[in-house]
Amino acid sequence: MTGVLRVLCVALAAVTMFGFGGLAGPDAALASLGQPSPWQLGMQEAAAPVMKDVVWFHDLLLWIITAIVALVLLLLVVVTLRFNAKANPTPSRTTHNTLIEVLWTVVPVIILVVIAVPSFRIMFVQLNTPQADVTVKATGKQWFWSYAYPDQGKFEFDSLMVPEGELKPGQPRLLAVDNEMVVPVGKVVRVQVTGADVIHAFAVPSFGIKIDAVPGRLNETWFKAEREGVYYGQCSELCGKDHAFMPIAVRVVSEQAFTAWVEDAKKKYAAVPPPADAPIAVAATAAALPGAAAPQLAVAQAVAD
Incomplete structure (x- = not known):
């Protein structure tokens, strides 16, 4: 039941794309796993436990909001039809109703409790970083990201957006980068985030993470990718004229592939003395x-x- 509205949204999106001549090609299903797709109506598919909790909470809120809107609309229709001047020429002189007053006090409290309990649980999961297997430091700069791996050799590299004229087949526009952040699948990745100049924000929707990159402060978040692939995000804090052109690309690979990548990265990104x-x-x-x-x-x- 909690996924009915999401299914309807996806179905409507599919019909819309078909009607516009198939704007999403045959790779749209795979692309939608880690990046937005044309005419997308819902959220990106969850690829981490935190994002699964966020999607579940979103579905819960959707049902609650739909019920509230339907109730208010029904009350408006009833009042309009039953208590207009023509249908009810003699207005009621009722000043209060104890039952109604109790209901409109208790019911909202119950609704707020139903919303608050799972939201606090999800917030605790997001903020309570478990023991990390890999630590990556992400530094936001105008207008690109730098990634450092302090536990894998202390190497660091910059990640810049690939210009549209240099995109390779399959690379998404405004999201592909020259050097991706690489992490192993099924491992807890701690991301330490800061800014080098102005405030940025590190956000990857498929992992359910978004945290500010503030100069002089080291913020922290985490994720555990459940599937291999490339997952995209963007800077989500207005940071200047090229704010829209500093994407985030996270490549999730097997543990063996990650180990091999680390060895290559140590040589490729080793500090070169002047x-x-x-x-x-x-x-x-x-x-x-x-x-x-x-x-x-x-x-x-x-x-x-």
Whole structure:
């Protein structure tokens, strides 16, 4: 019963897409697992326990809200038909009704309790991070993300959106990135989030996570992906002119594939020390530039020394 309305929404979306000439191609079913799909009406399919709880709570609220709206609409219709001037020329002089007053006090309280109890439980699950198998530090920057793996070699890399003209077949527009965050399937992943410049927000709908990336503060969330695949999210806090162009891509792989990726990443993203002639290059560049830029590069040379 809790999924009836969701099924109706999905069916309506399918009919709509068919009517518009099949805007979602044959890969739409797979794509919808970790990313939005054309003409989507509901939420993305859950791929983590927290998101499953969120979807269940959403369905519960949908039934409650539908019942409340139907009741209010019914009362409006009854009052309009029975108590208009033509049908009821002599208005009632009733000043109070104890039963009605008790009902409209007790029933809302019961509804609020029914809503509050599971919401507090879900909030506790979201905020209570279990023992992590993998820790990833995500740093929001204008306008891309940087990921660090402190327990797997302390390497770090940047993740930028792939321009539309460079997309490969199957890569989603405005969501694909050059370097994906990689995690193992079935493992608890702790994500430590911060910002390097302004406030950002790390959000991946399929995992049911969204947390602010605040400069000077280290926030924390977690997820446990249940299926392999690529799951997309976006920065969800207005952070400047290119806010819409800093997507999040999380690739979930097997534990063996993750171990192999870590070994490759240690070599690929290893910190490269500056060349020995860096101060000389800085000095030469400063000499070639106008006087306004020279003092700044002189400071850089001093720091390098």
